[in-house]
Amino acid sequence: MSDQFNGEVERRKMSPKYDHLKRVRKYVTVLLGVSLLALAGCGSERTPLTTLDPRGEASQAIQNLVVPVFIVAGIVFVFINVGVLYVAVRFRRRKGEENEFPEQVHGNTKLELGWTIIPALIMAGIAVGTVATLVTLNTEPDNTAKDFEVRVVGQQWWWQFEYDLGRDGTVDFVTASEMVIPTGVPVDLTMTSRDVIHSFWIPALNGKKDAAPGRLSKLWMQADEEGRFIGQCTEFCGLSHAYMRMYAVAKSPADFDKWVAGQMTNAKIPAAGTAERRGLEAFTGNCAGCHLISGVNTPDCTPIKTEAEYDAKANTCWVGASPYTGAPQVSGMAPNLTHLMTRYVFVGALYELRNVDTGEINVNNLEGWIRNPEDYKPMAPEPTRGNTYGRGMPKINLTEDQIDDLVAYLSTLAPTSA
Amino acid sequence: MALVEREPLALPSGAGTGVAVEPLGVLARPHTKTGWRSWVSTVDHKKIGIMYGAAALLFFLVGGLEAMLIRIQLAQPNGTVLSADVYNQVYTMHGVTMVFLVIMPMAAAFANYLLPLQIGARDVAFPRLNALSFWMFLGGGLFFNTAWFVGGGGADCGWFCYAPNSGVAFSPTHGVDFYAVGLQIAGAASLIGAVNLIVTVLNMRAPGMTLFRMPVFTWMQLVVQFLLLFSLPVITVALFLLTFDRSFGANFFNISQGADPLLWQHLFWIFGHPEVYILILPSFGIVSEIIPTMSRKPIYGYPFMVFSGIAIGFMGWGVWAHHMFASGLGPISVAAFSLSTMFIAVPTGVKILNWMATMWGGKITFNTPMLFSAGLVAMFTIGGLSGVTHSVAPADTQQTDTYYIVAHFHYVLFGGALLGLFAGMYFWWPKAFGLMLNERLGKVHFWVILVGFNLTFGPMHILGLQGMSRRIQTYQPSDGFTFWNRVATLGVFVIAVAMLVFLYNIYASWSSWKKAGRPNPGADPWDARSLEWSIPSPTPEHNFDVIPEVHGQDDFWHRKYGEDE
Numbered sequence: 001m002s003d004q005f006n007g008e009v010e011r012r013k014m015s016p017k018y019d020h021l022k023r024v025r026k027y028v029t030v031l032l033g034v035s036l037l038a039l040a041g042c043g044s045e046r047t048p049l050t051t052l053d054p055r056g057e058a059s060q061a062i063q064n065l066v067v068p069v070f071i072v073a074g075i076v077f078v079f080i081n082v083g084v085l086y087v088a089v090r091f092r093r094r095k096g097e098e099n100e101f102p103e104q105v106h107g108n109t110k111l112e113l114g115w116t117i118i119p120a121l122i123m124a125g126i127a128v129g130t131v132a133t134l135v136t137l138n139t140e141p142d143n144t145a146k147d148f149e150v151r152v153v154g155q156q157w158w159w160q161f162e163y164d165l166g167r168d169g170t171v172d173f174v175t176a177s178e179m180v181i182p183t184g185v186p187v188d189l190t191m192t193s194r195d196v197i198h199s200f201w202i203p204a205l206n207g208k209k210d211a212a213p214g215r216l217s218k219l220w221m222q223a224d225e226e227g228r229f230i231g232q233c234t235e236f237c238g239l240s241h242a243y244m245r246m247y248a249v250a251k252s253p254a255d256f257d258k259w260v261a262g263q264m265t266n267a268k269i270p271a272a273g274t275a276e277r278r279g280l281e282a283f284t285g286n287c288a289g290c291h292l293i294s295g296v297n298t299p300d301c302t303p304i305k306t307e308a309e310y311d312a313k314a315n316t317c318w319v320g321a322s323p324y325t326g327a328p329q330v331s332g333m334a335p336n337l338t339h340l341m342t343r344y345v346f347v348g349a350l351y352e353l354r355n356v357d358t359g360e361i362n363v364n365n366l367e368g369w370i371r372n373p374e375d376y377k378p379m380a381p382e383p384t385r386g387n388t389y390g391r392g393m394p395k396i397n398l399t400e401d402q403i404d405d406l407v408a409y410l411s412t413l414a415p416t417s418a
Numbered sequence: 419m420a421l422v423e424r425e426p427l428a429l430p431s432g433a434g435t436g437v438a439v440e441p442l443g444v445l446a447r448p449h450t451k452t453g454w455r456s457w458v459s460t461v462d463h464k465k466i467g468i469m470y471g472a473a474a475l476l477f478f479l480v481g482g483l484e485a486m487l488i489r490i491q492l493a494q495p496n497g498t499v500l501s502a503d504v505y506n507q508v509y510t511m512h513g514v515t516m517v518f519l520v521i522m523p524m525a526a527a528f529a530n531y532l533l534p535l536q537i538g539a540r541d542v543a544f545p546r547l548n549a550l551s552f553w554m555f556l557g558g559g560l561f562f563n564t565a566w567f568v569g570g571g572g573a574d575c576g577w578f579c580y581a582p583n584s585g586v587a588f589s590p591t592h593g594v595d596f597y598a599v600g601l602q603i604a605g606a607a608s609l610i611g612a613v614n615l616i617v618t619v620l621n622m623r624a625p626g627m628t629l630f631r632m633p634v635f636t637w638m639q640l641v642v643q644f645l646l647l648f649s650l651p652v653i654t655v656a657l658f659l660l661t662f663d664r665s666f667g668a669n670f671f672n673i674s675q676g677a678d679p680l681l682w683q684h685l686f687w688i689f690g691h692p693e694v695y696i697l698i699l700p701s702f703g704i705v706s707e708i709i710p711t712m713s714r715k716p717i718y719g720y721p722f723m724v725f726s727g728i729a730i731g732f733m734g735w736g737v738w739a740h741h742m743f744a745s746g747l748g749p750i751s752v753a754a755f756s757l758s759t760m761f762i763a764v765p766t767g768v769k770i771l772n773w774m775a776t777m778w779g780g781k782i783t784f785n786t787p788m789l790f791s792a793g794l795v796a797m798f799t800i801g802g803l804s805g806v807t808h809s810v811a812p813a814d815t816q817q818t819d820t821y822y823i824v825a826h827f828h829y830v831l832f833g834g835a836l837l838g839l840f841a842g843m844y845f846w847w848p849k850a851f852g853l854m855l856n857e858r859l860g861k862v863h864f865w866v867i868l869v870g871f872n873l874t875f876g877p878m879h880i881l882g883l884q885g886m887s888r889r890i891q892t893y894q895p896s897d898g899f900t901f902w903n904r905v906a907t908l909g910v911f912v913i914a915v916a917m918l919v920f921l922y923n924i925y926a927s928w929s930s931w932k933k934a935g936r937p938n939p940g941a942d943p944w945d946a947r948s949l950e951w952s953i954p955s956p957t958p959e960h961n962f963d964v965i966p967e968v969h970g971q972d973d974f975w976h977r978k979y980g981e982d983e
C-alpha cells in the first residue's frame with residue numbers, strides 16, 4: 001500500500017501541471033527583493049523613544065543587564081537555528097535511501113540530563129544578575145540633595161505632575177505634559193491615576209510603571225544630562241492611548257530652582273479693557289469649570305465674579321457645567337494652565353505649543369485646539385452610558401473673537417521672570 | 419454516562435457499523451450517514467473534530483482579515499484607514515478570535531480526532547457531551563462576533579480587557595458585554611471538552627496501552643486538558659464578575675467603591691498564563707509525532723518529553739504575574755515571578771533539544787509536515803528566547819507593552835502553535851479525508867508563510883526596542899517607526915498569499931483526487947508509528963474493527979518492523 005502510494009506522489013511530481021509554479025516563485029522572489037531594497041531607502045530614522053540609549057542611572061542599570069542577556073540569547077539562537085539547518089542537511093534522506101533505517105536510538109539519559117542542567121545553570125546566572133538589578137532599581141535613592149517628590153497622575157489622555165516640595169504631603173504646584181526635573185539627582189515619582197490604568201514610561205530614563213487608580217506605585221529616575229526625553233503611555237487606556245505622551249525635561253539644578261520659583265507664583269491678571277482681560281473673562285466663563293489657573297480659580301469652589309477679586313489675586317474657583325448635560329464639573333479635572341507658556345507641548349504632549357528653539361507660540365495649534373478639539377485627538381467628550389461627563393475636551397463653540405482673546409490671554413501665562 | 423451503545427465487533431475493515439443492534443439507554447446514537455444531517459446530529463468524535471477544524475479555519479479567515487486591517491492602518495504614521503475607536507475594536511477582536519476561536523478549537527480538532535484513535539478507543543467517553551462542547555464553542559464564537567452587528571461594535575478593551583477600562587463608563591458600547599458572555603459560553607464548552615477527554619484517556623485506553631506507552635501527542639493533550647480544567651474556572655469567575663459589573667451595577671471592579679484594580683489582572687493571568695501552554699502544548703505534541711515518523715527513529719528521550727510537558731503544566735501555574743511586572747507588585751513578588759519564569763524555559767529547552775536529537779542520525783524525509791515541524795523548532799526557539807529576555811524583570815519594564823512582546827508572542831503562537839497545527843493538518847489529512855494534500859503546493863505554502871511570518875513579526879522586535887508601544891492606533895512620523903512598520907505590513911500580505919495557497923491546495927488536491935478516481939492513500943502513507951495509522955483511511959466510523967492489544971511504545975511501528983535490537 002505504502003509503495004503504491006509513493007508511486008502516486010512521484011507521478012504527481014512529474015506532472016507538468018505545477019511547472020508554472022516555478023515561474024511564479026521566481027517572480028515572487030524578485031518582487032520581494034525589489035520591495036525590500038525600496039523600503040531600505042527610508043531606513044535609518046531617528047527613534048527618540050528607543051529603549052537602547054539610556055540617559056540616566058536607572059535605565060543604564062537595565063541596559064547593563066539587558067546586553068549580556070541578549071548576547072546569551074543570541075548565542076543560543078544561532079546554536080539552535082544553525083543546528084536545525086545542519087541536522088536537516090546532514091540527515092536528510094537521499095535518493096536511494098528510501099528503504100534504509102537509521103539506528104533506532106531511544107535516548108541517552110546522561111546527555112538529556114546534561115541539556116536539562118546546563119540551561120538551568122545559564123538561567124541561574126541570569127537570575128543572579130536580575131535580582132541584583134532589581135535591588136538597585138528598588139532601593140530608595142538618597143535624595144536629600146533635592147528634597148521633593150513628584151506625584152504623577154494619569155488621566156484619559158494626558159499626564160499631570162504634582163510637585164511636593166519638602167515632601168510634606170501638600171501639593172505646591174501642578175503642571176501637565178512636561179515633567180521638569182533637575183539633572184544629576186534621583187527624583188522620586190509616585191504614580192496613580194484618576195480613571196483607568198495608565199503606564200508611565202520615559203524609556204531613556206527608566207522602565208515603565210503602571211499608574212493605577214486607587215493605588216500608589218513608586219519609581220525613580222535620574223537624568224545625567226540636560227535634555228527633553230519623550231515618553232508614551234504604555235498601558236492601553238482607551239480611545240486616545242496612542243496620543244497620550246509626555247516629556248521629562250531635565251534642567252541644570254540652577255535652572256530647575258529658577259523654574260520652581262516661577263511655578264510657585266500666581267498667574268498675572270491682565271489689566272481691565274485689554275484683549276487679554278477679555279480672554280480671562282472667556283476663560284472663567286467657559287474653561288474654568290475644568291481647568292485651573294492659580295490666582296484665578298481653585299478646586300474648592302468659591303465662585304468669584306468681581307474685578308476686585310481678580311485684582312486681589314484671590315484664590316477662588318469657578319463652577320462649570322458640562323456643555324452637554326449641564327451637570328456641574330469640578331475644576332482641576334483638566335490640565336492646570338498656570339504658566340502654560342513655560343511648556344513647549346500640549347494636547348497629550350503631542351502638539352507643539354511653543355517652538356523648542358525659539359520659544360515662539362504656535363498660535364495655529366492653540367486656536368485650532370480651542371476651536372475643534374476632536375481634530376487633534378480622538379476623544380469622547382459626550383456623556384455616554386455610565387458616564388455623565390464624557391472624557392476629553394469638549395467643543396466649546398466660542399466665537400472667533402473669543403478665541404482670539406483667549407489665545408491672547410493664554411499667551412501671557414508665564415511667570416514674570418521667564 | 420449511562421448511554422452505552424453496543425457496537426458490533428469484527429466488521430470487515432472500512433465498513434460502517436450501521437445501527438447499533440440494540441441500543442441501550444434512552445437515546446439512540448444518531449445514525450444518519452450522509453448529508454448535512456449527519457454533521458449536525460453527529461456524536462462521532464471524528465466528525466466533531468473535523469467540524470472544530472473547519473470552524474477554526476473560518477474564524478482564522480476572520481481574525482486574519484482583522485490582522486490585515488491592523489497592518490494596513492499601521493503602514494504609515496498618522497494612519498487614517500481606521501479610526502481610533504474602530505482600531506481598538508479590530509485589534510481586540512483579532513486577539514480574542516485568534517486565541518479562543520482559532521488556536522484553541524484547532525487544537526481541540528486534533529484532540530477530538532486523534533486521542534481516541536491513539537489510545538485504541540472507539541470514541542470519547544461522552545460522545546453527546548462532545549457534540550455539546552462543539553456546538554457551544556461555535557455558538558459562543560458566533561455570538562462574540564455578532565457584536566460587530568448588534569453590539570454597537572466589537573469589544574474595544576484588548577484581549578486582556580483590563581479593569582477598570584472594561585467598565586461601562588469607559589467602554590459604553592455592548593462590545594465588552596459580548597466579549598464577557600461569548601467567552602463564557604466558549605469557556606464552558608472547553609471545560610466540558612476537557613473533562614470528556616481526561617476521562618477518555620484515563621479510562622478508555624486499549625489493553626496494554628499503559629500511560630507510558632501513550633504517544634507524546636496524547637500526553638501533551640492530556641496535560642492541556644488538565645490545564646483547561648483548572649484554569650477555566652478562574653476566567654469563568656472573572657467574566658461573571660465583569661458581566662455583573664457591566665449589566666447589573668455590581669462594583670467588583672469599581673475603584674471608587676474600593677475595588678483593587680489588580681484583581682482582574684490576577685484573575686485573568688492565573689487563567690491566562692496556563693492558557694499560553696494550552697495553546698502551545700498541542701503543537702508540541704503534533705511535532706513530537708511527525709519528527710520521529712519522518713526521521714524514521716523513535717522520539718528521543720520519551721520520558722524526558724513526557725515529564726517536561728508535565729513540568730511545564732505544573733510550572734505554568736507559578737508564573738502568571740510576569741505579565742504584571744510593571745504594575746507595581748513590589749520587588750519581592752517581581753523577583754519570585756521573574757525566577758519562576760526563567761526556569762520554565764528549562765523544560766521547554768529540553769523539548770527543543772530532544773527534537774533535534776530525534777532528527778540527529780535519522781533519515782529525514784522533508785515533506786510538508788516535516789518542513790512545518792522543523793519550522794516550529796526554529797521559530798519557536800526565537801519566541802522562547804525573547805520570552806527569556808522578558809523574564810528578566812528589569813528588562814521587561816522596558817520591553818513589556820511594546821512591539822517587542824507582540825513579536826515574542828507571535829513567534830510563540832504563530833511560529834510555534836500555528837506552524838505545528840499546519841504540520842498536523844498536512845500529516846493527518848489523509849487519515850481524516852482519505853486524500854493527500856498536494857506536496858508541492860504544501861511546500862510553497864510552507865516557504866511563503868515562513869518568509870511572510872518573519873517579515874511581519876521579525877521587524878516587531880526592532881520596533882519594540884525602538885520604543886513603539888503596542889495597542890496604539892497610530893504613531894508619529896518623528897518616531898522613526900515607519901520603515902519597519904512598512905516591512906511588517908508587506909509581510910502580512912505575504913502571509914495572506916500563503917494562506918490562499920493553502921486554501922487552493924485543499925481545493926486542488928480534492929479536485930485532482932476526484933478526477934483520478936479517488937485513489938486511497940492507504941492506511942499508513944507516512945510509514946508512521948501510532949495506532950491511528952493501523953486502520954484504514956479515512957477512519958471508519960467505529961475506528962477499530964478489533965480493539966488492538968498494545969505491547970509497547972510505538973506498537974504499530976514494531977508490528978511492521980519488529981523490535982529494535
